Amino acid sequence: MKRSILAALGLATGLALPAAAEDIKVGLLLPFSGVYASLGGEIETGFNLGLADFATDAGVTFEIVREDTEVSPPVGLAKTRKLILQDEVDVLVGIVSSGVLGAVRDFVDGAGVPLIVANAGNDEATGVACSPYITRMSFSNGQVNRPMGTWMAEQGIGKVFTLAPDYAAGRQMIEAFAETYTAAGGEIVGQEYTPFQKTQDFGPYLAQASASGADAVFVFYAGGEAIAFVKQYDSFGLNETLPLYGSGFLTSPLYVNAQGEAAEGVITALHYAPTIESDANQAFVAAYVAETGRVPSEFAVQGYDAARALVEAVQSGATDRDSLANALRQVNFDGPRGALRIDPATNNVIQPIYVYETVAGENGLTQRVIAQLPAEADPVNGCVMAPVSN
């Protein structure tokens, strides 16, 4: 529990400019056990890489206290209380599951501690439940799917069948897609939600999709379910007759290789793909591969950018909880994902969305970026909070 790692990264510059040397205590809240353990690992690696890349000239020492939230809201809240009350951290980073975010939201908001969300995507967190202290550097469920609806309709795909697991994120992703897709003239010919983490066999749903007369299938699945879904989709031969589209988590670089050839040709949209052509991204990918031997996933870049946002906020002169929260809302930079900025109306990140196809590459599967869809701010969704103060 008391395993705090002293990241004495700012030491060199700290010596040169002793007056500016400060201690920022960071509480890292991630799942290191349970079903999201691999995501926790990715985000942490990305975050540490981000600190190593940017914190060296911040003139500040970042001390990290890491805690395992598992996938349990009560555990997450207990750890959050501990970090805030006992360790007295200046800022919190992390949170993978939306359930944990929901559990800690009121406490973080009440305690006035800035929280940089590095994954959890439920729309409410930057909607009705928004807080000036909670800034999201990852994505919102609606944000990653809305542009895809318009794009697919523009490609001339007239009828779509949708599938997703039956839980909040699944419904938000599909609803956001359906909204823009039908607005752009597309037709949803069928919509099914499969019991979340209880579905072993997608066969029954796939048969319905293929009998629905749709031109394409749009789905959201993640993790183990995504692997099983893509493989079963391919085994029925649907890839040839009914192209598969989806939210990019379906073919995340984190587990796309477990899907193998079945994932080839699947077209998905997400806020990041490791093959984005930019100097910032290439540098990040190279550093990540050197560190882990794997290509970074969207989770890794979320951790990386969370670190960068934190450093930028500190560099802008923020030193305590309140000023950090305020500075985080004004962060903007060009990162691996392209130009990012925080929308001060909701505190959600505004970022471009990439449509990419999973294709065979030299070492396993890789991503071919087809289109970059413009960055759009999320609708305010009932978010009311104090404006940024200067």
Add this chain to the structure above:
Amino acid sequence: MAHDLGFWVLQALNALQLSMLLFLLSIGLTVIFGLMHFVNLAHGSLYAMGAYVAASLAAVGGYWMGFFLAPVAVAGVGVLLYSGLIRRMRRAGPMAQVLVTFGLIFALLDLTRIIWGDLALAIDVPASLSGRLTLLGIEYPVYRLFIIALGVAIFATLAFVLGRTQIGAMIRAGVDNDCMAACLGINVERLFFIVFCVGCGLAGLSGAVAAPLLSVTPDMGLQILIPTLIVIVIGGLGSLRGAIAGSLIYGFVQTFGAVLAPQLASVLIYALLAAVLVIKPVGLFPAKG
């Protein structure tokens, strides 16, 4: 939505395929329970281990190496578990058994994470079983047909062994009354050992078979545990007939529930389980009355 006949044939095959997968998994568990009165909650973890071993071996020597060796490896784990733990637990009562197998679930879960990591493993369907077959006017994946055939074959083999051979007669005697069987000179202890290892091997086999179809992740064992328990409780503990009946009921209810009443899909099977237990408190085909 109106569907043609082909659609329903396809769904029936899906149901059959899911049933057979669950049958492979539940038969080992139910016979172990019937014979030894031992609730092995860690059966799902052995299934996960089978999938992991199969995936690792498949990466080296192809699918069939995993298919044949994973059951052997998991049966080997069964030997270790039996001699290290289970034998001493035989007379310890159901509560101690629940605790020890719960402990095993925890321990095996983390062991798979330590050995294989948190990331999902890849395993592909072998070339000979990939592709699709046209059958009754519909196309169906060969691998799924293979699972159905394998399930039927295992069922036939077990029906033969249990019904027609001497060792089968001994097992049936043991399930019926182990003390009496011991009095008749049957080495019940050895029988237990054999049945436990074969049960573990079958769990490993179902893991190896399921791996290309599902995802190989650390929590796969925990996810399959409840369906397996539902199958054996609906069917009635300890009997082959119960395991096959329970599997078929589960498979068909899940599959057709998903098509006909999707909003009830997740509750349907539990409601059925409750209904069965209210009407027949020991399941449909218990080994003894």
Add this chain to the structure above:
Amino acid sequence: MFRHTTLRYATLALLLAGALFQALTAGYFGLEILTEILILAMLVLALDIVAGFGGMVSLCHGALMGVGAYAFTILSTSAGIAPPIAMGGAVALSGAIAWIIGAICSRSHGIYFIMATLAFGQMAYSYVFEAPIFGGDDGLSGIRRLDLSLIGLNLNDSRTFALFCLVLLGAVYGAAVLILRSGLGRSFSGVMHNEQRMRALGLTVWRVKADVFGLSGMIAGLAGTLAAQHIMYISPGLLTWTVSGEALVVVILGGLGTLVGPLVGAAAFVVLKHEISGITPYWHLAVGLILIGVVMSRSNGIFGWIEKRWGARLDRRLADATRSQDQKEVTTDA
């Protein structure tokens, strides 16, 4: 029937002293842990009543706790009912649901009973997960704690809340002892030992089982209302079968059918989990090995082991001491 032995009194006193010491001196995280232990202890007490004294090994107590938590939340937030009344309503509701489950499952035994309760628990889970008024997977927030400012207490303070939970746990423990010593509780134990004989004696077996299961459900529901107030947020995860499974493990780990043992088990389990999860992400492995080790020691959990080792000796020594003064016999239940 349940009896207090000297050792049980001593352990209770020790636990109480430990909890009080922790409540008065611990830092924030220590208080979190303590409250977690107290709420878990209440749940496992409920489970021990039915499992340890009536053989009704339930895998739906997590769900019953969840019912209490959700009922309290809905009543006190959306329905706008005063929190104390909402608490009462939630407890009554989870008791009623438990009574029905107990009545339906009363004919099943052993693994079949376990599975039947699991089925009902999972049904409740699926319902809560999917019904829109319960907030689905995102859960519900905005829960307020009981307002006890009339008697000068502020439950929003972690320390006061921990003490509040401790007081309630003490009351629940007393109630549990009363239940088990009552005619109902004795019939209940009788049913576990010989159901046919009890039936022959004219007892309506299913009623006895349902009644005690209902009472146990009320305690689980109370634990749920406290859990909701502690976290001030609830999610369907509260109702999953693994929560029930963990509660069962804690009961067996502590000592089935001893009432005191499960309290020890709850403290041991929570502390172990937190300590080990701070050292390694592979805490499941360590906890699993410890569980196996406890079983291999061939005793009825931690407390069973203590009783076997010291209980008889302690009682004998006390018996010797009292016998020298008068001839009164000391009963033992070791």
